[in-house]
Amino acid sequence: MRLQPSVTTSKQLLEQPVILAQHLNHYFGEGDLRKQALYDINLDIYAGEIIIMTGPSGSGKTTLLTLMGGLRSAQEGSLKILGQELNDATKQQLTKLRCNIGYIFQAHNLVTFLTAKQNVRMALELHEQYLDQDMDALSTELLEIVGLGQRVDYYPDSLSGGQKQRVAIARALVSRPKLVLADEPTAALDKKSGRDVVELMQKLAAEQGCTILLVTHDNRILDIADRIVYMEDGRLADHPDLVAAAE
Numbered sequence: 016m017r018l019q020p021s022v023t024t025s026k027q028l029l030e031q032p033v034i035l036a037q038h039l040n041h042y043f044g045e046g047d048l049r050k051q052a053l054y055d056i057n058l059d060i061y062a063g064e065i066i067i068m069t070g071p072s073g074s075g076k077t078t079l080l081t082l083m084g085g086l087r088s089a090q091e092g093s094l095k096i097l098g099q100e101l102n103d104a105t106k107q108q109l110t111k112l113r114c115n116i117g118y119i120f121q122a123h124n125l126v127t128f129l130t131a132k133q134n135v136r137m138a139l140e141l142h143e144q145y146l147d148q149d150m151d152a153l154s155t156e157l158l159e160i161v162g163l164g165q166r167v168d169y170y171p172d173s174l175s176g177g178q179k180q181r182v183a184i185a186r187a188l189v190s191r192p193k194l195v196l197a198d199e200p201t202a203a204l205d206k207k208s209g210r211d212v213v214e215l216m217q218k219l220a221a222e223q224g225c226t227i228l229l230v231t232h233d234n235r236i237l238d239i240a241d242r243i244v245y246m247e248d249g250r251l252a253d254h255p256d257l258v259a260a261a262e
């Protein structure tokens with residue numbers, strides 16, 4: 016496991032980063048109420064890396080994650096995701112980018128009137144290349160991989176918290192995105208389910224070669240990361256405990 020700042024390997028020098036932030040600032044509000052939430056963020060993340068972003072409440076993790084996901088507009092500095100510059104990006108460019116990112120949020124956002132399989136299938140329907148494929152079979156296959164082969168026709172209300180989160184993982188990964196962004200995916204889970212969920216993400220990421228950026232307060236899962244990024248007061252910083260542990 017490495018700590019931020021990263022040591023760029025020679026292999027990575029040849030690659031385009033999946034995420035590249037340079038001098039990124041972000042502000043909320045206007046006029047006198049304008050408040051800076053992110054300060055001079057510089058970060059490069061490469062294909063296949065699992066990055067955990069951690070830090071105190073209010074330090075700017077979700078703001079940065081939603082910027083990276085094209086869910087809010089980048090205002091100042093540069094943010095390139097999968098080669099697309101997000102500062103000044105058009106709505107169409109953002110929409111296209113969002114189709115290539117898998118999202119997993121704490122409140123898993125499953126559609127309650129759709130079954131597990133239909134929830135997963137929804138993610139495939141966004142992609143033209145899957146429209147002439149057997150989307151039900153692909154969705155079932157992913158649900159089997161996450162251990163829900165016996166629950167494909169269940170509605171979210173009849174699944175446990177861990178099972179719902181696994182449906183959300185299946186939905187995020189079924190279209191084989193190059194980038195998965197996860198915000199507190201284990202927050203609502205007990206220790207064992209939380210561990211199972213992140214190990215599953217780790218396994219699937221390795222198999223599919225995708226990059227995972229995971230925001231968490233959950234210290235129990237830090238060991239799955241290739242690299243830990245720590246945020247404090249809107250800035251990337253060295254993690255105090257982890258630095259001490261590494262010394």
Ligand SMILES: Nc1ncnc2c1ncn2[C@@H]1O[C@H](COP(=O)(O)OP(=O)(O)OP(=O)(O)O)[C@@H](O)[C@H]1O
Binds near residue numbers: 070071076077078
């Ligand atoms: N929509 C918004 N309008 C105004 N200020 C906001 C908005 N969203 C976030 N902020 C502010 O930006 C700062 C960073 O918030 P953010 O939610 O990114 O932190 P966080 O590290 O994700 O926190 P938590 O761990 O509690 O989720 C905070 O001071 C917060 O109050």
